[in-house]
Amino acid sequence: MELTLLGTGTPAGLPRPDCPCAVCATARGSSARAATALLVDSALLLDLTPGAALAAARAGHSLVGVRQVLLTHPHDGPAVDVPAGLPAAGRVPDGRELTLISGHRVRAMPMDHPGTGYEVTSPEGERLLYLPPGAAPAGLAEGLAAYDMVVGDVIGRPDAVARLRASGAIGATTDVIAVHIDHDVPGGPELDRRLAAAGARAVPDGTTLIVGEYEAVPDVPRRTLVTGGARSGKSLEAEQRLQTFPDVVYVATGGARDGDAEWAARVSAHRERRPGSWRTVETCDLLPLLTADGPPLLIDCLSLWLTEAMDKAGAWDDGHWAAGGETELRARVTELVAAVRATSRTVVAVTNEVGSGVVPASASGRRFRDELGRLNAAFADECEQVLLVVAGQALVLRG
Secondary structure (H helix, E strand, O other), X not given: OEEEEEEOEOOOOEOOOOOOOHHHHXXXXXXXXXXXXXXXXXXXXXXXXXXXXXXXXHOOOOOOOOOEEEOOOOXXXXXXXXOOOOOOEEOOOOXXXXXXXXXXXXXXXXXXXXXXXXXXXXXXXXXXXXXXXXXXXXXXXXXXXXXXXXXXXXXXXXXXXXXXXXXXXXXXXXXXXXXXXXOOOOOOHHHHHHHHHOOEEOOOOOOEEEOOOHHHOOOOOOEEEXXXXXXXXXXXXXXXXXXXXXXXXXXXXXXXXXXXXXXXXXXXXXXXXXXXXOXXXXXXXXXXXXXXXXXXXXXXXXXXXXXXXXXXXXXXXXXXXXXXXXXXXXXXXXXXXXXXXXXXXXXXXXXXXOOXXXXXXXXXXXXXXXXXXXXXXXXXXXXXXXXXXXXXXXXXXXX
């Protein structure tokens, strides 16, 4: 089954008309995106958008052979000049199935947002799922067969990908294509990086894909370390990397602090922005989690883990440090790093980048700075991808 993406942007397109933001200002050439529309085997058009005939011609196709035009959502944008001879556009009631003269079968799927999703099966059996902007499938059962390709709003609705993964509809060989792309995320390498972390990708307008080409599916890094300074956005970056995965275990190493209202507010803010399907575990005992099988782990953060490890080793006191605290702490770090090396789970860990500013006034403060630097370096050595977050911008150091 051949799929041509005539457009990959939101209904308003990218750049948005009269929008002064930086992303719209730089959305030129291959980064510019018309409203999303899909041409399937030159026989089925999903969403009729302005300039569809010209977009098809630029991609080397024609709309002359289109036998069915289906809409996924209300089209309130610019008026569409319907090409002569094109069938009237319509929407199929949820659950209904059409069989086209070309042999394609199209089934309408209910969404949790105004609109209709379409499952398209080719005469040869390849299966494509197309989701409208801002929508996720409603009422998915577990144990579904994996689609060959899923096309949807990965950036705007990462939970839709998580739901499809949980049900089995997205499997290891499913090619996930991001469309309905807006100005929420910078284009170019940053968009590619963000999507790759979700096991997805974006393509320019006019790209033709073959549904079922496994080699095109990006590999998701299994172990990632995210480092950065205070309020740099490192925790948010780590959370975004796992938003498309169900049943994530969020490992909070900070624990509770009785009577500290400011700390409680920080913890509450973190919980509010996490998906409801994630489970939170408050512990610094990371070894059992890393050695057991299970869903992805998000560890936030290593600096608080080190604080607790130094407490147990008595490493803050110069006398205890010299009398065995150093040896005990290094052994704990070695155990942790070995567990990261051997783990079979997907792991995203957050840490603090220290030592770039003021030198701590106390010996214990300098000791913590040095040991965290050593821990970060050792942990990073075991990760496929390492990111440094500065002013909310993620810089790829490895991967």
